[in-house]
Amino acid sequence: MKSLFFLCLVLFMDSNSVLAQDDLLTDGAELLFREVNSNLSNSSKNQIFELTEFSVASNGSQFHFEGEGNEEFPFSVFIYPVDLNKDGMEEIAIQFGNAFTSGMTGASYYLMVPDDENSYHRNFGLPGFLSISEERNLNYPDIVVGGPGFMPYPVWRWNGEEYAFHQKIEREIADNSTLIMISDASASYQETQKH
Numbered sequence: 001m002k003s004l005f006f007l008c009l010v011l012f013m014d015s016n017s018v019l020a021q022d023d024l025l026t027d028g029a030e031l032l033f034r035e036v037n038s039n040l041s042n043s044s045k046n047q048i049f050e051l052t053e054f055s056v057a058s059n060g061s062q063f064h065f066e067g068e069g070n071e072e073f074p075f076s077v078f079i080y081p082v083d084l085n086k087d088g089m090e091e092i093a094i095q096f097g098n099a100f101t102s103g104m105t106g107a108s109y110y111l112m113v114p115d116d117e118n119s120y121h122r123n124f125g126l127p128g129f130l131s132i133s134e135e136r137n138l139n140y141p142d143i144v145v146g147g148p149g150f151m152p153y154p155v156w157r158w159n160g161e162e163y164a165f166h167q168k169i170e171r172e173i174a175d176n177s178t179l180i181m182i183s184d185a186s187a188s189y190q191e192t193q194k195h
Contacts, residue, residue: 028056032063032094037190038081040090044120048092048112051122063096073100080186084132085139089114093130093182102127105147109182111163123163124156131179142166144179 023042025033029049033040040048054063057074064070080093092112102108105127112120124130124143128150133142140158153174157166169177 028054028063031056031061032077033079036079036081037193038079038090038092039193040081040092044114044118047120048094051112051120052094052096052110054096065101073098075101078183080182082182082186082189084113084141087139089118092120093186095183097127104149105129107147111143111182113162121162130182132182132185134178144169144174144177146174 025042026046026049029042029045032049032052032054033045038045052063053066054077055066055071056062057064058071059074062074062076064072064074075096075098078095080095081090082093083089084091091114094110094112095107096102096110097106097108099106107129108127109124109130111123111130113123114120124145126145128145128147131144131146133144133155135142135155137157138160140163142158143156143163145154145156152168152170154168155166156163
């Protein structure tokens with residue numbers, strides 16, 4: 001009986017150590033989410049870092065894309081947690097880049113969106129700046145992408161699985177629409193999380 005108890009105790013402790021390892025942030029995820037007010041688990045942060053395909057730059061404070069030759073072009077990253085569909089699960093907008101990765105715009109965006117199992121999926125990955133529209137589909141807002149040379153502006157719509165190109169709108173329509181920059185939406189969202 002004592003051996004069975006001891007065996008169960010060892011198995012329980014071993015399973016707890018495996019679960020605890022899930023809570024450790026990788027170096028890349030720790031740098032990526034440094035100074036970010038988010039309710040994501042460490043496991044989700046690690047998954048999001050993997051989806052970016054970034055590597056930590058040799059300076060230890062920036063990133064570059066994985067692959068030979070990319071280390072010569074490090075870039076800063078800004079993380080913008082939001083709750084686009086108001087379901088309590090954060091979507092994560094990631095602004096990154098430089099002229100090497102993003103051309104004249106100088107910045108690109110990913111939008112990491114969780115599915116029902118809280119597994120994240122990467123959207124966008126293109127140069128430009130993301131603005132949230134008041135138009136919605138399946139409870140997610142349309143996203144308008146702006147930046148140098150982006151006229152008419154592409155509008156992306158949630159199709160139930162990902163953001164897909166929907167239509168283009170002229171500048172006059174965009175100027176007369178209520179658009180919120182993703183960084184401003186994130187600041188508002190993070191303010192609500194402090195209370």
